[in-house]
Amino acid sequence: MGSITNDQQSPLKVAIPTFPSEANTKEYAQSLDGKDHMRSFREQFIIPSRENVQSKKVAKPGLSNEPSIYFCGNSLGLQPRAVSEYVQTYLDTWSSIGVHGHFRDLEDSPMTQWQLLAEHASKQQAPIVGALPSEVATMGSLTMNLHLLMASFYTPTAIKNKIILDWKAFPSDHYAIESQIRGRGYDPAECMIMIGPKEGEYEISTEKILSVIDEHASTTALLLLPGIQYYTGQLFEIQRITKYAQLKRLIVGWDLAHAAGNVPLQLHDWNVDFAAWYRMKASLFSDIDCLDGMEETKSGDSTWTTASFASTFARRTTDFPSEFRPSTGASGYQVSNPSIVDLASLCGALSVFNQTSMADIREKSMQITAYLEHLLYSGTEESNRAFRIITPSDPSARGTQLSVLLKPGRLETLSEMLEEAGIVCDKRKPDVIRIAPVPLYNTYEDVWNFVQIFKAALAKFE
Ligand SMILES: Cc1ncc(COP(=O)(O)O)c(C=O)c1O
Structure with a gap:
């Protein structure tokens, strides 16, 4: 394959x-x-x-x-037809060897042992979004991942505390941003800056986005936009906007729900700070290690508090060290065991996607x-x-x-x-x-x- x-x-x-x-x-x-x-792909669905x-x-x-x-x-x-094969294999593995499914590679299974499945899915997804395998984690839901990513990347200060977002951000993104701002003790009414199109239009020009960045750069901590706007289908100029906002010392994150697997992306080369998407199972991209984040955020503006980390747990280890040490790379964000049924579906779908x-x-x-x-x-x-x-x-x-x-x-x-x-x-x-x-x-x-x-x-x- x-x-x-x-x-x-x-x-x-x-x-x-x-x-x-x-x-x-x-x-x-x-x-x-x-x-x-x-055309030959149609029969695989x-x-x-x-x-x-x-x-x-x-x-x-x-x-x-x-x-x-x-x-x-x-x-x-x-x-994809492969999905039922993968999910059935999961059920057969569970019914035949139970918990050993976590640790044993089976000769006739299309899947790896369950404890490595999320890592495998991340490796398979990395080229789709133009990331290094270590920069991707396959976990949770998109909104949950955005919360975790904002917990690390949104580090408001008395001066720089705003988040710039899309006027028609997906409702759950809007609410997540609002609750992050409120949770840090700031007022969403003052801190949420919405970018919209001109009156009567739907398309938002890159120039408009750059001008809003210019206007609010000195008071903004984070820019969070959709790669493809879910309502209008507009694909934003991710590379150009990311570069521009970072020059103005903003952290830049992307909701790629509608862009991943749809359009070519180069998250690593474009130096995107973080992103989240879903294709049956949500995934995230982070260009910092959780470990690095604990010491200092990328912007260097403030220290990442332990409290923001409290819900993040390292992958289970047999010796359970009492001190929390996250795995390296994006997998440090992994919160508890991922759902194997979801991962089996995703890996089945990726087995088709990865033929092209x-x-x-x-x-x-x-x-x-x-x-x-x-x-x-x-x-x-x-x-x-x-x-x-x-x-x-x-x-x-x-x-x-x-x-x-x-x-x-x-x-x-x-x-x-x-x-x-x-x-x-x-x-x-x-x-x-x-x-x-x-x-x-x-x-x-x-x-x-x-x-x-x-x-x-x-x-x-x-
Ligand atoms: C653009 C966009 N963002 C966020 C979400 C929320 O995803 P989840 O339900 O995995 O949190 C969706 C769901 O359809 C979406 O389309």
Whole structure:
């Protein structure tokens, strides 16, 4: 089995796709599928049928032969076939050798002994985010990890205590930031600086972000942004923003929930201070050792208190030293034993992911997203459209997701119509649907079929 590579490739080096006049035909979509370099991956996933996704029972896959159109890559993607093999192996190992599963490598198991599984998953994920294996820990939930990371990296002082965040930060990120500020004795109303777009727009320019950094640098401790904004699908310029903010002596963290595995990242080379993401199991990136952090934070502004560390425990050792010494690298953040069921699922999924490269994923992702955009917009004048795509039109400023803003009052009915047609995508009240094809299993024909159904459904409102 190959392993994933994350070639340092600027997304702009991939030619921006253009489409001929016959692109609106089903035959054209099928011809793109015929040339798709990733097409063999689809069979490694369980594609639910139309009837399956509408079922109110836990139905066995394959209720009918007609596949659903699954465009929920931004949230929970489809199940790779390998996952059930990995989870079943875990159950079989538990039922046959019980606790020995923690310490014994089995000849016919695709997984390593359980006590090394989190480390193994971190190694496998490191190239996906462009990190060293020692900089990644696979653990907990994203929000829990953000709390732990902020416990180390957010070191407010009387002068520098603000956190700069996105105006539409994911709600749990917003609450986590708020509670960290409050927990350190500061006032969230004064310390949370929100960066938003211009009135009536959705895209936030890098220049705007840099100007907010400039404005608040002398009073700000931390910048925490999403790599890809969950609502609009905008991909931020992580490297440029990180460098700029660090020059102004800010610590820089990223919520990569929607960016990891979607777009090429180089967290190590970009000198990102910390990041957190999830793909079934949450993971974090830290460029400092827990041990270093105990002595002094990276900013050198203040000493990391023991209290902020109280909930972090070293991996179990047989001799249980009374003095807490965290493991080196990001794994020092590991809080208690990780869930083996979660890790088995993750390792199953990574076994498929690791047969390709981020460059190959990105290439298809740019093409399939551009094709979706092209079909959505073609055939209707801008002034006559009942929707607007709020994701940046520049392919280098987005991942696979397109967020479509509908005219008011259509979301619920339109979502029901899409569901009845066997389409799974995501709605965000009041008026946005998020359409996120996945390069590993979605086809260009999926995109073509989706757009026909979407436009026919919208026409019923006229
Ligand atoms: C952008 C983003 N951040 C944070 C979270 C929260 O993740 P968790 O439930 O693992 O804490 C999510 C969950 O969907 C998310 O999409």
